[in-house]
Amino acid sequence: MTSGWASLRRLAPAVFVLAATAIVTASAEIPLNERRSGYADLGRETKAMQDDDTANPGMLAVLDGEALWSAKAGSAGRSCADCHGDARTSMKGVAARYPAFDAKAGRPVNIEQRINLCRDERQQAKPFAYESRDMLALSAFVGLQSRGQPIAPPDDARLQPFRDAGRDTYNRRQGQLNLACGHCHDDNRGQRLAGIVIPQAHPTGYPLYRLEWQSVGSLQRRLRNCLIGMRAEHYAYGAPEYVELETYLMWRARGMPMETPAVRP
Protein backbone atom coordinates (compact mmCIF):
# COMPACT_ATOMS: atom_id res chain seq x y z
CA MET A 1 0.00 0.00 0.00
CA THR A 2 1.21 3.49 -0.69
CA SER A 3 1.76 5.76 2.24
CA GLY A 4 2.80 9.35 2.73
CA TRP A 5 5.12 10.83 0.20
CA ALA A 6 5.08 8.46 -2.70
CA SER A 7 8.63 7.18 -2.43
CA LEU A 8 10.51 8.02 0.72
CA ARG A 9 13.84 7.03 -0.75
CA ARG A 10 13.35 9.36 -3.66
CA LEU A 11 12.25 12.19 -1.40
CA ALA A 12 14.77 11.71 1.37
CA PRO A 13 17.28 14.27 0.01
CA ALA A 14 14.56 16.91 -0.15
CA VAL A 15 13.56 16.17 3.40
CA PHE A 16 17.15 16.39 4.60
CA VAL A 17 17.57 19.80 3.01
CA LEU A 18 14.41 20.83 4.78
CA ALA A 19 15.69 19.43 8.07
CA ALA A 20 18.91 21.37 7.71
CA THR A 21 17.17 24.64 7.02
CA ALA A 22 14.65 24.26 9.82
CA ILE A 23 16.70 25.35 12.80
CA VAL A 24 14.14 26.68 15.23
CA THR A 25 12.25 24.03 17.15
CA ALA A 26 9.20 25.82 18.53
CA SER A 27 7.79 27.33 15.37
CA ALA A 28 5.68 30.44 15.55
CA GLU A 29 2.00 29.85 15.00
CA ILE A 30 0.63 31.13 11.70
CA PRO A 31 -1.12 34.52 12.13
CA LEU A 32 -4.88 33.98 11.89
CA ASN A 33 -5.28 36.10 8.76
CA GLU A 34 -2.50 34.23 6.92
CA ARG A 35 -4.11 30.86 7.29
CA ARG A 36 -5.21 29.06 4.15
CA SER A 37 -6.83 25.73 3.56
CA GLY A 38 -5.04 23.03 1.57
CA TYR A 39 -7.78 23.69 -0.98
CA ALA A 40 -6.07 26.93 -1.98
CA ASP A 41 -3.04 24.99 -3.25
CA LEU A 42 -4.98 22.47 -5.31
CA GLY A 43 -4.68 22.39 -9.08
CA ARG A 44 -7.57 23.63 -11.19
CA GLU A 45 -8.90 20.15 -11.93
CA THR A 46 -8.76 18.99 -8.31
CA LYS A 47 -10.56 22.15 -7.18
CA ALA A 48 -13.25 21.50 -9.79
CA MET A 49 -13.59 17.96 -8.47
CA GLN A 50 -14.13 19.14 -4.90
CA ASP A 51 -16.51 21.91 -5.96
CA ASP A 52 -18.90 19.70 -7.92
CA ASP A 53 -20.91 17.26 -5.81
CA THR A 54 -21.44 15.03 -8.84
CA ALA A 55 -17.69 14.84 -9.52
CA ASN A 56 -16.41 14.60 -5.95
CA PRO A 57 -15.83 10.90 -5.17
CA GLY A 58 -16.19 11.73 -1.46
CA MET A 59 -19.90 12.15 -2.15
CA LEU A 60 -20.15 8.42 -2.92
CA ALA A 61 -19.18 7.79 0.71
CA VAL A 62 -21.70 10.42 1.82
CA LEU A 63 -24.44 8.51 -0.02
CA ASP A 64 -23.44 5.33 1.80
CA GLY A 65 -23.48 7.27 5.06
CA GLU A 66 -26.94 8.63 4.36
CA ALA A 67 -28.23 5.08 3.92
CA LEU A 68 -26.56 3.99 7.18
CA TRP A 69 -28.08 6.96 9.00
CA SER A 70 -31.56 5.50 8.60
CA ALA A 71 -30.66 1.80 8.83
CA LYS A 72 -31.71 0.08 12.05
CA ALA A 73 -28.80 -1.64 13.80
CA GLY A 74 -27.81 -3.46 16.95
CA SER A 75 -29.90 -5.15 19.60
CA ALA A 76 -31.67 -1.85 20.29
CA GLY A 77 -32.96 -2.07 16.71
CA ARG A 78 -32.72 1.68 16.24
CA SER A 79 -31.27 3.85 13.53
CA CYS A 80 -29.41 7.12 13.99
CA ALA A 81 -32.44 8.80 12.46
CA ASP A 82 -34.80 7.28 15.03
CA CYS A 83 -33.15 9.41 17.70
CA HIS A 84 -31.57 12.28 15.78
CA GLY A 85 -34.16 12.82 13.06
CA ASP A 86 -33.10 14.78 10.01
CA ALA A 87 -29.32 15.02 10.04
CA ARG A 88 -29.46 18.30 8.11
CA THR A 89 -30.71 20.00 11.26
CA SER A 90 -29.60 17.72 14.11
CA MET A 91 -26.00 17.30 12.86
CA LYS A 92 -25.49 20.81 11.52
CA GLY A 93 -22.23 22.20 12.86
CA VAL A 94 -21.60 19.15 15.04
CA ALA A 95 -18.43 17.87 13.33
CA ALA A 96 -17.07 21.44 13.39
CA ARG A 97 -16.81 21.32 17.19
CA TYR A 98 -15.14 17.96 17.64
CA PRO A 99 -12.99 16.65 19.33
CA ALA A 100 -15.14 17.50 22.35
CA PHE A 101 -14.72 16.51 25.98
CA ASP A 102 -16.43 13.29 26.98
CA ALA A 103 -17.11 13.26 30.70
CA LYS A 104 -17.31 9.49 30.97
CA ALA A 105 -13.99 8.93 29.22
CA GLY A 106 -12.46 11.92 31.02
CA ARG A 107 -10.85 13.02 27.76
CA PRO A 108 -11.70 14.38 24.33
CA VAL A 109 -13.28 12.12 21.72
CA ASN A 110 -13.20 12.84 18.00
CA ILE A 111 -16.24 12.63 15.74
CA GLU A 112 -15.58 9.00 14.79
CA GLN A 113 -15.35 8.01 18.45
CA ARG A 114 -18.50 10.02 19.20
CA ILE A 115 -20.37 8.11 16.49
CA ASN A 116 -19.06 4.84 17.91
CA LEU A 117 -20.28 5.81 21.39
CA CYS A 118 -23.81 5.94 19.97
CA ARG A 119 -23.21 2.70 18.07
CA ASP A 120 -22.14 1.02 21.27
CA GLU A 121 -24.35 2.59 23.95
CA ARG A 122 -27.47 3.65 22.08
CA GLN A 123 -27.75 1.07 19.32
CA GLN A 124 -26.00 -1.71 21.22
CA ALA A 125 -24.24 -2.59 18.02
CA LYS A 126 -20.63 -3.50 17.32
CA PRO A 127 -18.59 -0.29 16.98
CA PHE A 128 -17.23 0.41 13.50
CA ALA A 129 -13.53 -0.24 12.97
CA TYR A 130 -11.38 2.81 12.23
CA GLU A 131 -11.06 3.45 8.49
CA SER A 132 -13.77 0.90 7.76
CA ARG A 133 -16.05 1.74 4.89
CA ASP A 134 -19.02 2.25 7.21
CA MET A 135 -17.16 4.50 9.64
CA LEU A 136 -15.84 6.68 6.84
CA ALA A 137 -19.27 6.81 5.24
CA LEU A 138 -21.11 7.88 8.40
CA SER A 139 -18.45 10.39 9.45
CA ALA A 140 -18.46 11.84 5.92
CA PHE A 141 -22.25 12.14 6.04
CA VAL A 142 -22.20 13.74 9.50
CA GLY A 143 -19.26 15.95 8.43
CA LEU A 144 -21.11 17.15 5.34
CA GLN A 145 -23.75 18.68 7.60
CA SER A 146 -21.06 21.12 8.78
CA ARG A 147 -19.81 22.05 5.32
CA GLY A 148 -19.36 25.82 5.15
CA GLN A 149 -19.67 26.15 8.93
CA PRO A 150 -16.73 27.68 10.80
CA ILE A 151 -14.62 25.30 12.86
CA ALA A 152 -15.72 25.99 16.42
CA PRO A 153 -13.76 24.16 19.12
CA PRO A 154 -15.79 24.12 22.35
CA ASP A 155 -14.93 26.76 24.91
CA ASP A 156 -14.30 24.08 27.51
CA ALA A 157 -11.46 24.41 30.02
CA ARG A 158 -11.30 20.63 30.37
CA LEU A 159 -9.97 20.43 26.79
CA GLN A 160 -7.01 22.70 27.47
CA PRO A 161 -4.52 20.13 28.80
CA PHE A 162 -5.22 17.90 25.79
CA ARG A 163 -4.87 20.77 23.34
CA ASP A 164 -1.56 21.65 24.99
CA ALA A 165 -0.41 18.04 24.74
CA GLY A 166 -1.33 18.10 21.04
CA ARG A 167 0.63 21.30 20.55
CA ASP A 168 3.64 19.72 22.25
CA THR A 169 3.47 16.69 19.97
CA TYR A 170 3.13 19.01 16.99
CA ASN A 171 6.23 20.99 17.93
CA ARG A 172 8.35 18.07 19.11
CA ARG A 173 11.09 16.74 16.86
CA GLN A 174 10.56 13.07 16.22
CA GLY A 175 11.54 10.23 13.95
CA GLN A 176 14.71 9.45 12.04
CA LEU A 177 14.54 12.74 10.17
CA ASN A 178 14.33 14.63 13.46
CA LEU A 179 11.56 16.90 12.24
CA ALA A 180 8.58 18.43 14.00
CA CYS A 181 5.25 18.93 12.24
CA GLY A 182 5.76 22.67 12.54
CA HIS A 183 9.02 22.57 10.58
CA CYS A 184 7.04 21.74 7.51
CA HIS A 185 3.58 23.12 8.17
CA ASP A 186 4.50 26.43 9.87
CA ASP A 187 8.10 27.31 8.94
CA ASN A 188 8.01 25.96 5.39
CA ARG A 189 4.35 26.30 4.49
CA GLY A 190 3.84 27.14 0.85
CA GLN A 191 7.32 25.84 -0.05
CA ARG A 192 7.76 22.66 -2.01
CA LEU A 193 8.71 19.21 -0.79
CA ALA A 194 9.81 17.64 -4.07
CA GLY A 195 6.86 18.56 -6.30
CA ILE A 196 4.32 18.96 -3.53
CA VAL A 197 3.27 22.28 -2.03
CA ILE A 198 3.49 21.99 1.76
CA PRO A 199 0.06 22.93 3.10
CA GLN A 200 -0.58 24.52 6.47
CA ALA A 201 -2.09 21.28 7.82
CA HIS A 202 -5.59 22.52 8.49
CA PRO A 203 -8.04 19.69 9.15
CA THR A 204 -10.88 21.43 7.33
CA GLY A 205 -11.93 18.68 4.95
CA TYR A 206 -11.95 15.33 6.76
CA PRO A 207 -12.84 12.65 6.07
CA LEU A 208 -11.71 13.44 2.54
CA TYR A 209 -11.03 11.78 -0.78
CA ARG A 210 -7.33 11.57 -1.46
CA LEU A 211 -6.32 10.82 -5.03
CA GLU A 212 -3.20 9.02 -3.85
CA TRP A 213 -5.27 6.78 -1.62
CA GLN A 214 -7.91 6.22 -4.31
CA SER A 215 -10.36 6.36 -1.44
CA VAL A 216 -11.77 8.34 1.44
CA GLY A 217 -9.67 8.52 4.61
CA SER A 218 -9.80 10.09 8.04
CA LEU A 219 -7.65 12.82 9.55
CA GLN A 220 -5.84 10.16 11.55
CA ARG A 221 -4.91 8.38 8.34
CA ARG A 222 -3.44 11.66 7.07
CA LEU A 223 -1.48 12.15 10.31
CA ARG A 224 -0.25 8.57 10.07
CA ASN A 225 1.03 9.35 6.55
CA CYS A 226 2.96 12.37 7.80
CA LEU A 227 4.46 10.41 10.69
CA ILE A 228 5.57 7.67 8.30
CA GLY A 229 7.03 10.35 6.04
CA MET A 230 9.00 11.69 9.01
CA ARG A 231 10.10 8.13 9.73
CA ALA A 232 8.62 8.46 13.17
CA GLU A 233 6.64 5.79 14.93
CA HIS A 234 2.95 6.21 14.23
CA TYR A 235 0.23 5.49 16.75
CA ALA A 236 -2.60 2.98 16.63
CA TYR A 237 -5.81 4.41 15.18
CA GLY A 238 -7.82 6.03 17.95
CA ALA A 239 -4.74 6.54 20.17
CA PRO A 240 -4.94 9.46 22.63
CA GLU A 241 -1.94 11.12 20.92
CA TYR A 242 -3.89 11.38 17.65
CA VAL A 243 -6.96 12.81 19.35
CA GLU A 244 -4.77 15.37 21.12
CA LEU A 245 -3.20 16.34 17.81
CA GLU A 246 -6.67 16.65 16.30
CA THR A 247 -7.79 18.79 19.24
CA TYR A 248 -4.84 21.13 18.65
CA LEU A 249 -5.23 21.19 14.85
CA MET A 250 -8.93 22.05 15.06
CA TRP A 251 -8.15 24.86 17.48
CA ARG A 252 -5.37 26.09 15.19
CA ALA A 253 -7.96 26.16 12.35
CA ARG A 254 -10.72 27.74 14.45
CA GLY A 255 -13.06 29.88 12.37
CA MET A 256 -11.99 28.32 9.04
CA PRO A 257 -14.89 26.83 7.06
CA MET A 258 -15.37 23.06 6.99
CA GLU A 259 -15.08 21.45 3.54
CA THR A 260 -16.06 17.84 4.23
CA PRO A 261 -15.77 15.85 2.02
CA ALA A 262 -12.75 17.63 0.53
CA VAL A 263 -10.47 16.32 -2.22
CA ARG A 264 -6.68 16.32 -1.89
CA PRO A 265 -3.91 15.02 -4.14
Next chain:
Amino acid sequence: MARALINVPAKARKGDVIEIKTLISHVMESGFRRTQTGEAIPRDIVTAFACTYNGEEIFAAQLYPAISANPFITFHTVATESGTFEFKWTGDNGFAATETAKIVVE
Protein backbone atom coordinates in the same frame (compact mmCIF):
# COMPACT_ATOMS: atom_id res chain seq x y z
CA MET B 1 -25.75 -1.92 -6.06
CA ALA B 2 -22.81 0.42 -6.55
CA ARG B 3 -23.37 4.09 -5.84
CA ALA B 4 -23.37 6.36 -8.84
CA LEU B 5 -23.69 10.11 -9.31
CA ILE B 6 -25.10 11.49 -12.54
CA ASN B 7 -25.13 15.09 -13.68
CA VAL B 8 -27.46 15.80 -16.62
CA PRO B 9 -29.09 19.21 -17.03
CA ALA B 10 -32.78 18.94 -16.15
CA LYS B 11 -33.69 21.24 -19.03
CA ALA B 12 -32.12 22.23 -22.34
CA ARG B 13 -33.11 23.94 -25.57
CA LYS B 14 -33.36 21.82 -28.70
CA GLY B 15 -29.96 21.77 -30.39
CA ASP B 16 -27.98 22.69 -27.26
CA VAL B 17 -24.73 20.83 -26.67
CA ILE B 18 -25.00 19.49 -23.14
CA GLU B 19 -22.38 17.99 -20.84
CA ILE B 20 -23.08 14.73 -19.04
CA LYS B 21 -21.01 13.65 -16.05
CA THR B 22 -21.02 10.24 -14.42
CA LEU B 23 -19.19 8.92 -11.37
CA ILE B 24 -19.46 5.38 -10.04
CA SER B 25 -18.01 3.80 -6.93
CA HIS B 26 -15.71 0.95 -7.84
CA VAL B 27 -12.32 -0.20 -6.51
CA MET B 28 -10.80 -0.75 -10.00
CA GLU B 29 -8.36 -3.31 -8.65
CA SER B 30 -5.81 -3.54 -11.43
CA GLY B 31 -4.81 -7.19 -11.06
CA PHE B 32 -1.16 -6.20 -10.98
CA ARG B 33 -0.84 -5.75 -7.24
CA ARG B 34 0.14 -8.27 -4.62
CA THR B 35 -0.67 -8.62 -0.94
CA GLN B 36 2.04 -8.25 1.69
CA THR B 37 2.50 -12.00 1.61
CA GLY B 38 2.97 -12.01 -2.14
CA GLU B 39 -0.32 -13.37 -3.40
CA ALA B 40 -1.69 -11.71 -6.52
CA ILE B 41 -4.82 -9.65 -5.95
CA PRO B 42 -7.22 -10.67 -8.73
CA ARG B 43 -8.32 -8.07 -11.22
CA ASP B 44 -11.68 -6.45 -10.46
CA ILE B 45 -12.48 -3.59 -12.78
CA VAL B 46 -15.33 -2.02 -14.71
CA THR B 47 -14.73 -3.08 -18.30
CA ALA B 48 -17.45 -1.24 -20.20
CA PHE B 49 -19.68 1.80 -19.99
CA ALA B 50 -22.49 2.83 -22.30
CA CYS B 51 -25.08 5.58 -22.43
CA THR B 52 -28.31 5.53 -24.41
CA TYR B 53 -30.61 8.48 -25.12
CA ASN B 54 -34.19 7.32 -25.63
CA GLY B 55 -32.86 3.89 -26.45
CA GLU B 56 -30.18 4.94 -28.92
CA GLU B 57 -26.54 4.52 -27.93
CA ILE B 58 -24.80 7.91 -27.94
CA PHE B 59 -21.61 7.12 -26.04
CA ALA B 60 -19.66 4.00 -25.10
CA ALA B 61 -16.26 3.35 -23.57
CA GLN B 62 -14.05 0.41 -22.71
CA LEU B 63 -12.15 0.60 -19.46
CA TYR B 64 -8.77 -0.89 -18.62
CA PRO B 65 -6.73 -1.58 -15.46
CA ALA B 66 -4.90 1.77 -15.52
CA ILE B 67 -8.11 3.68 -14.84
CA SER B 68 -8.39 4.96 -11.27
CA ALA B 69 -10.88 3.88 -8.63
CA ASN B 70 -14.37 5.40 -8.93
CA PRO B 71 -14.25 6.11 -12.68
CA PHE B 72 -15.45 9.57 -13.63
CA ILE B 73 -16.63 9.73 -17.25
CA THR B 74 -17.90 12.89 -18.90
CA PHE B 75 -19.01 13.49 -22.48
CA HIS B 76 -21.19 15.78 -24.57
CA THR B 77 -24.25 15.24 -26.69
CA VAL B 78 -26.84 17.33 -28.53
CA ALA B 79 -30.20 17.75 -26.81
CA THR B 80 -32.65 16.56 -29.47
CA GLU B 81 -35.82 15.61 -27.57
CA SER B 82 -37.21 15.15 -24.09
CA GLY B 83 -36.66 11.74 -22.60
CA THR B 84 -34.36 9.49 -20.66
CA PHE B 85 -30.67 8.78 -20.57
CA GLU B 86 -29.71 5.33 -19.42
CA PHE B 87 -26.22 4.59 -18.12
CA LYS B 88 -24.80 1.08 -17.86
CA TRP B 89 -21.57 -0.12 -16.34
CA THR B 90 -20.44 -3.73 -16.58
CA GLY B 91 -17.30 -5.40 -15.32
CA ASP B 92 -15.44 -8.30 -13.73
CA ASN B 93 -17.19 -10.70 -11.37
CA GLY B 94 -20.56 -10.01 -12.94
CA PHE B 95 -20.49 -6.33 -12.01
CA ALA B 96 -23.49 -4.49 -13.44
CA ALA B 97 -25.01 -1.14 -12.55
CA THR B 98 -27.67 0.98 -14.22
CA GLU B 99 -28.81 4.54 -13.65
CA THR B 100 -31.21 6.82 -15.50
CA ALA B 101 -31.71 10.56 -15.79
CA LYS B 102 -34.47 12.58 -17.39
CA ILE B 103 -34.20 15.67 -19.53
CA VAL B 104 -36.82 18.13 -20.76
CA VAL B 105 -36.00 19.64 -24.17
CA GLU B 106 -37.90 22.74 -25.16
